[in-house]
Amino acid sequence: MPILVKDFTWSQTNKVVHIRVPLNPVAHEKVDLFPTEKYIKANFSPFLFEVFPLYDVNIKKSKCFVKEDVIILDLMKNDEITWECLEKELTKEEKMKIRQEVLEKCLEQAKQESEDRKIKKSQLDRYTVQQAMEIDSQQHKLMDSRRDHERKKAMDELEEWRVGKVSVTEESNGTELQRGDEKIKALPPPKDEERVEINTTKVEKGVQKKDEEKMKREPVLKSVPRAQKPPKPVKTPVKSEYVEKKKVETAKRVLPRLRQTMNLEINHTPRTFPTPSRESTADEEQAWLKNITLARRATGFVSEDLRPEEQDPQWCKEKGDEFFKNGNFLGAISAYTHGITLSDKLPTLFANRSATHFALGNFNKCLNDCSTALDLMKPPCESNRRSRAKCIARRAAALARLGYLSKAIDEMKAAGKLLPDDETIQKDIYDMERAWEQNPDSD
Incomplete structure (x- = not known):
């Protein structure tokens, strides 16, 4: 004290x-x-x-x-x-009352300050993202402007080169041709070319003479040879010491001997049929029974393969609970489903399977199982009040995960009426309402 x-x-x-x-x-x-x-x-x-x-x-x-x-x-x-x-x-009771009032006021003030800090942090985060997006857009605009400027510059240079004035000099006979105000020289003939004289008539000589005069008046343009492509570089393989070391270790590794194979014989008890042998279809019946058994095993449990206690739905419920606690959710779903096939009137099987579907993220299946369990919990009474509240709260959580916040809030409030002292449900209602205020169009 x-x-x-x-x-x-x-x-x-x-x-x-x-x-x-x-x-x-x-x-x-x-x-x-x-x-x-x-x-x-x-x-x-x-x-x-x-x-x-x-x-x-x-x-x-x-x-x-x-x-x-x-x-x-x-x-x-x-x-x-x-x-x-x-x-x-003051009396002792009055002092105690003042202490309690001061403490509650300080707690409310601290809670309000915490909420204000969260809202301010959210606003600052949103502002930071907006600023980052603006900076990013400015950088993109700057890069686009520089790229457009360089492209325009290159296209202008290419256009100037294409339409530029080319002067060609005729070096063979020293003659110059005139194009406007510009003098153009003709190219000399190639050295390897030989002249061939052709005997033509006077008319052909006249035409040839006119062509020669026309060629003297017009310039001769020089063809530019195409640039040859550079040879491709030879790729040299890069060797890694680690890879070479692993290859050597793999080559030196000694593997164990293979296991010896054996044949396992299974003798089944022969089945007798009441019909006479001459009228019996034993082979067809055996094939039919085999196909049916394989099909049933592929879909789930087979009653012939189960022990007597495994035919009890309550035992299946307890086995599913054990699987759920150990984290084996698929095994839990299989156990609950088999129990439902044995008895579809047990609400705990549907309720527990809905919790397993919620843990796996199967929210639509969780909604269906919760609704079925609530339909089976009738008439509503005090003994099933807590189970009904848990099913309604789980259905509200599944609706919230699917994006239906308004419906989820109504469901969670209904669960809160059944369990008014449950702080977890009250906290979930508070969180959902805050989420709805921030994003009211989530539905």
């Missing part, structure tokens, strides 16, 4: 109340202060100092100093009046 400190001193002015609390022999690092407008507490184990001021003080403007041997409290008054005494005359 703490020891109350009574040897403190206080003084006042018109604006401030000064309180000095001794600390000896406690270290000043262990002091825990809890100042409010109506109640002030300082705890330094095993000592406790608390005071209920006569009037409310302005705690935001007040000051506190913790020194090595004393605690100094400077409490600012709301009204400039002189106090007759430091504390109110």
Whole structure:
């Protein structure tokens, strides 16, 4: 039990109340202060100092100093009046009530501050994303503008080269041709070319002469040979010491001998048929029974393969619960499904299978199983109230996962009416409502 400190001193002015609390022999690092407008507490184990001021003080403007041997409290008054005494005359029950009110008020204030910080953080995150997107768009615009500028520059240079004025000089006979104001020289004939004289008639000579005069007036353009493609570089393989080392280790590895094969013979008890041998269709019946058994094994459990206790739906429910606790959700679903095939009137099988589907993310199947379980829990009574509330809450959670927040909130409120003291359901309602406020169009 703490020891109350009574040897403190206080003084006042018109604006401030000064309180000095001794600390000896406690270290000043262990002091825990809890100042409010109506109640002030300082705890330094095993000592406790608390005071209920006569009037409310302005705690935001007040000051506190913790020194090595004393605690100094400077409490600012709301009204400039002189106090007759430091504390109110209260009973033990009144003090307890004030403590409880102050504590609840501080908790609400801390909760509100936490929510404000979360909202502010969300706004800052959204603003950061927007700024990052704006910077990214500016960078893209800058890159696009530079690319367009370089493309335009290259196209302009190509156009100038295409329409540029080319001067060709005729080096063979030194003659120059005229095109407007520009002189163009003809190219010399190739060295390897030989002249061949052709005997033509006078008419042909006249035509040839006219063609030669026309060629003298027109320039001869020089053909530009195409640039040859550079040879492709020869690819040289890159060797890795690690790969070569692994190859050597693989080559030196000694494998164990293969296991010897054996044939396993299975002798089945022969089945007898009541029909005579001459009229019996034993082979066809055996083939039919084999096909039916294989088909039933492919779809699930076969009653012939199960033990007597495995034919009990309650046993299947307990086995599914064991699988669920161990994390084997597929095995749990198989056990619950087999139990449902044995008895489809047991609501716990559907309820537990809905929880397993929820754990696997099968939210639509979870909704169907929850609805079936609630239909089987009729008439509603006190003994199945908790089970109905859990099914409704699970259905609300599945609806929230599927994006139907408004319906999920209504379902969760219905579960909260059945279990008003369940803090988890109240917290889920609070979280869903906050999510709905931030994104009301989720449905």
